[in-house]
Amino acid sequence: xxxxxxxxxxxxxxxxxxxxNVGHIGSALSVADILAVLYHDILHIPDPRDPERDRxxxxxxxxxxxxxxxLSLKGWLDERELSTFCGEGxxxxxxxxxxxxxxxxxxxxLGHGLSFGAGAALAARMQNSNRRVFVLLSDAECDEGSxxxxxxxxxxxxxxxxxxxxxxxxxxxxxxTEEVLALEPLAAKWQSFGWQTxxxxxxxxxxxxxxxxxxxxxxxxxxxxxxxxxxxxxVRYMQGQIKWHYWPMSDTEYNQAIAxxxxxx
Numbered sequence: 001x002x003x004x005x006x007x008x009x010x011x012x013x014x015x016x017x018x019x020x021n022v023g024h025i026g027s028a029l030s031v032a033d034i035l036a037v038l039y040h041d042i043l044h045i046p047d048p049r050d051p052e053r054d055r056x057x058x059x060x061x062x063x064x065x066x067x068x069x070x071l072s073l074k075g076w077l078d079e080r081e082l083s084t085f086c087g088e089g090x091x092x093x094x095x096x097x098x099x100x101x102x103x104x105x106x107x108x109x110l111g112h113g114l115s116f117g118a119g120a121a122l123a124a125r126m127q128n129s130n131r132r133v134f135v136l137l138s139d140a141e142c143d144e145g146s147x148x149x150x151x152x153x154x155x156x157x158x159x160x161x162x163x164x165x166x167x168x169x170x171x172x173x174x175x176x177t178e179e180v181l182a183l184e185p186l187a188a189k190w191q192s193f194g195w196q197t198x199x200x201x202x203x204x205x206x207x208x209x210x211x212x213x214x215x216x217x218x219x220x221x222x223x224x225x226x227x228x229x230x231x232x233x234x235v236r237y238m239q240g241q242i243k244w245h246y247w248p249m250s251d252t253e254y255n256q257a258i259a260x261x262x263x264x265x
Contacts (some may be wrong), residue, residue, distance in 0.1 A: 002205050005073060006036035010234050010261055012069035012082070015213040020086035024094060026232035026244035028066035030169040030202070031136060034227055035070045036125075037208045043088060048076055048101040055120045055133050057105050059113020060138035060167060061095035068092055076101040111144030113137060114164060118154040121162035121222075132214070135164045140172035144180045148193065154222040155194030162222040163212065164195075167202065169231040173245050187226055195224045202227030236260055 005193035009032040025171050038056060058067050068085065071077040077092075077100065082225040084090035091100050095108030105116050124131045141147060154162050168186070170177050177183060191197040200207045211225050231245075234240030237259040249257065 023246040061107030114150040202229035
């Protein structure tokens, strides 16, 4: 079932991106599986207004279309509004904005989401709440000093209800991540900051599910999952290609992408 959710998220990404003629496609496709697992299997959000809901923050805000797709599949965003993506007067822009059901934080300026997540996790503890906080970051976002300040804060306060997922797709707007500013050994860096750290295949749904389960939560440590993903996953001509960070599809490219998606098991 989660596989079907991930496929539907990708279908929506491609369809709405083509309709609106906007980019950020590759970045959205790389996190489709992560969002499918979170929203189908992990997040406890009976209602996006429930004060005891888990919190999810899309720190890599340029993947907002993937999040809108996940929210629509939950029934929190109707199809009519989804089809206004990037239209005049729409609440659904390239980056998420507050006011949309399920959006906890307006993101786009990279490096802020983990700080918010750490604060939300600390607030949950102070309120004796069992809610958990999940933050999805890009790997290039780890170039930002504010990410590491938040990492220090979370470890110091032993925020074991905080989970960060790093989308390690190896690309950013203007180049490959390791060429712009090398991050490796990334897992060792997080571990040295006091986080329980794991690396896994970000497209392996069962492995993701196991890593994100409450039973996997460490005692007294925040948790980071470095999810190794493929930029543009599911569309072969996009995979590993820098231009699909910003580039929109033509009709021919869209038809090719959809045909490949539908043919996949």
